[in-house]
Amino acid sequence: xxxxxxxxxxxxxxxxxxxxxxxxxxxxxxxxxxxxxxxxxxxxxxxxxxxxxxxxxxxxxxxxxxxxxxxxxxxxxxxxxxxxxxxxxxxxxxxxxxxxxxxxxxxxxxxxxxxxxxxxxxxxxxxxxxxxxxxxxxxxxxxxxxxxxxxxxxxxxxxxxxxxxxxxxxxxxxxxxxxxxxxxxxxxxxxxxxxxxxxxxxxxxxxxxxxxxxxxxxxxxxxxxxxxxxxxxxxxxxxxxxxxxxxxxxxxxxxxxxxxxxxxxxxxxxxxxxxxxxxxxxxxxxxxxxxxxxxxxxxxxxxxxxxxxxxxxxxxxxxxxxxxxxxxxx
Ligand SMILES: NC(=O)c1ccc[n+]([C@@H]2O[C@H](COP(=O)([O-])OP(=O)(O)OC[C@H]3O[C@@H](n4cnc5c(N)ncnc54)[C@H](O)[C@@H]3O)[C@@H](O)[C@H]2O)c1
Numbered sequence: 001x002x003x004x005x006x007x008x009x010x011x012x013x014x015x016x017x018x019x020x021x022x023x024x025x026x027x028x029x030x031x032x033x034x035x036x037x038x039x040x041x042x043x044x045x046x047x048x049x050x051x052x053x054x055x056x057x058x059x060x061x062x063x064x065x066x067x068x069x070x071x072x073x074x075x076x077x078x079x080x081x082x083x084x085x086x087x088x089x090x091x092x093x094x095x096x097x098x099x100x101x102x103x104x105x106x107x108x109x110x111x112x113x114x115x116x117x118x119x120x121x122x123x124x125x126x127x128x129x130x131x132x133x134x135x136x137x138x139x140x141x142x143x144x145x146x147x148x149x150x151x152x153x154x155x156x157x158x159x160x161x162x163x164x165x166x167x168x169x170x171x172x173x174x175x176x177x178x179x180x181x182x183x184x185x186x187x188x189x190x191x192x193x194x195x196x197x198x199x200x201x202x203x204x205x206x207x208x209x210x211x212x213x214x215x216x217x218x219x220x221x222x223x224x225x226x227x228x229x230x231x232x233x234x235x236x237x238x239x240x241x242x243x244x245x246x247x248x249x250x251x252x253x254x255x256x257x258x259x260x261x262x263x264x265x266x267x268x269x270x271x272x273x274x275x276x277x278x279x280x281x282x283x284x285x286x287x288x289x290x291x292x293x294x295x296x297x298x299x300x301x302x303x304x305x306x307x308x309x310x311x312x313x314x315x316x317x318x319x320x321x322x323x324x325x326x327x328x329x330x
Contacts, residue, residue, distance in 0.1 A: 002294050003062040005051070005087075006031040007078055008070030009038040012092060015276050016069050019284055021046045025291045029062045033070070054078065058085035065294055068092060069119075073163070076105035079116060079304075084108075088115040090290045094173050095307035097165035099315060102308050117290050117300035118307040120177040121275075122236075124285035127249040131238060132182055140242030146182050146222040147239040148175045151230035153274055155198040155208060166206050167193065167226060168314040168321075175224045176313040177306060182240060183216040185309075190214070190326040191317035197229045212317055233271035234278050252278065 004020050006013055009031055020028040032051040033039035043050035051057045057066070058081060066082045068075055068091040076096045082089050095102045095118065109116070122128055135143060152171065156164070164170035168191070179186060193207030201208045208228040215221060227235075238249045251271045259267040272278040293300045316327040 001025060001027050002088075002291055003027050003029040003060075003064045005029055005057045005060065005063040005066045006042070007033070007054070007057070007066060007068045007074070008092075009033040009035075009042040010069070010071075012276070013038075013067075013069035014042055015283065016067050016287075017042045017046060017048075019287050020067065021048075023284075023287055023291065025295070026287070027062075030057055030060060032057050054081060058082060058087065063087060065090065065290070071163070072097060072165070076101050080105050080108045083112055083114040083116065088290075088294045090117045090119060090287070091307075092119040093177075093307065094165070094169060094311055094314075095304065096311070097169050099308070099311055102311060106304060106308070114304075115293060115297075115300070116304045117293065118177075118302045118304065119286060120174065120181075120302040120306060120310070121279050121282040121286050122174055122178050123181050123282075123301055124289060125249075125279060125282040126285070127252070128178070128181075128238060128282075129285075131240060131247045131249045134247055135182065135240050135242075139245070140240065140247055141244035143183060143218065143220045143240060143242045145239075145241040146179060146220060147225070147237075147241075148178055148222065149225045149235055149237040150175050151225070151227040151235035153230055153234050155201060155228040158200050158204060161201055161204050161206055164206070165314075166318065167208065167210055167228070168317045169311065171228070172210065172212070172224060172226055172317065173310045173314055175226065176310040176317075177302065178238070179214060179216075179222045179224065179313075180306070180309060181302075182238070183218060183220045183222050185217040186214045186222070186313055186329065187217050188215040188326050188328050189313060189316040189320050191320040193321045197227070201228065207321075210317075210321075214313075234274050235271065236278055 065088040191212040195202035197208040210226045212224040320327045
């Protein structure tokens with residue numbers, strides 16, 4: 001049984017708290033949030049003590065691992081302090097919005113051989129994982145093209161956009177990691193962004209739609225589609241195309257019932273509204289994997305380096321969008 005502490009009891013932290021509480025290999029020992037009521041709500045719901053400070057959490061010998069689900073700007077500090085206190089770390093994406101801060105964090109902890117896993121939950125989605133396994137097993141031969149579609153149901157509020165780091169670092173970051181998961185290292189990025197949806201996002205200097213084309217070191221091409229709004233819900237699909245065929249992972253529906261009538265045919269239930277519903281299995285499987293890594297010492301499927309690489313691709317995409325040119329990566 002691994003003793004866990006949770007940092008950050010907001011939107012996603014509450015879900016992780018419930019998963020930790022329900023996991024047979026984990027014990028949620030304590031939780032902390034700078035907003036006291038947020039931690040108090042989790043503490044009351046799950047019957048765990050609420051800590052009063054980061055130091056109190058890290059001094060607790062029953063805490064073997066921490067789950068960092070606090071705001072992005074707190075991640076590098078909490079990673080470094082937790083590793084220095086001897087804890088294993090599972091941290092939400094992104095590591096940070098600034099690659100220099102990411103590198104400084106790694107420099108501070110690298111010598112400690114830390115176990116740090118990044119919460120790139122899409123790697124743990126059962127369908128995406130199965131697609132990747134079948135790709136790796138050679139089912140479609142040499143991979144030539146990947147298409148990743150990721151569209152949110154509705155734009156976030158202006159306060160979220162203000163601290164998000166922009167669409168590439170906040171939203172596409174998942175797709176950059178998925179692209180690497182499927183196609184390996186990326187060596188070239190060409191990005192176009194647009195303001196098609198929400199004028200307040202444009203006023204804040206961000207984009208709300210993007211299409212990117214990337215080249216992998218293997219030669220495969222990857223195309224990412226992003227939108228901050230999607231009328232039919234949370235649109236999450238993958239297509240991998242190779243010399244011997246194609247693998248597709250479609251949107252998921254609560255049931256497989258199809259309705260046929262005069263106005264439409266093959267009509268299905270709506271797709272899940274957003275990430276907490278769509279990736280519920282993936283978040284649980286991500287936690288399973290981290291607990292396995294803590295128990296066995298195995299390297300996580302998405303470690304600190306994966307977090308850094310996804311951010312590097314986001315920075316390259318921003319450069320490409322601004323310059324109108326493809327950006328080559330060393
Ligand atoms: N993997 C995913 O699918 C996914 C989805 C959503 C969010 N995220 C990431 O999770 C993180 C949290 O996102 P959210 O949507 O839950 O945000 P949120 O604003 O709802 O929650 C963040 C919480 O962190 C708390 N916090 C701030 N500083 C803290 C500190 N020093 N110590 C402890 N708690 C602190 C805040 O008070 C807040 O309650 C972000 O980094 C975000 O990028 C990942």
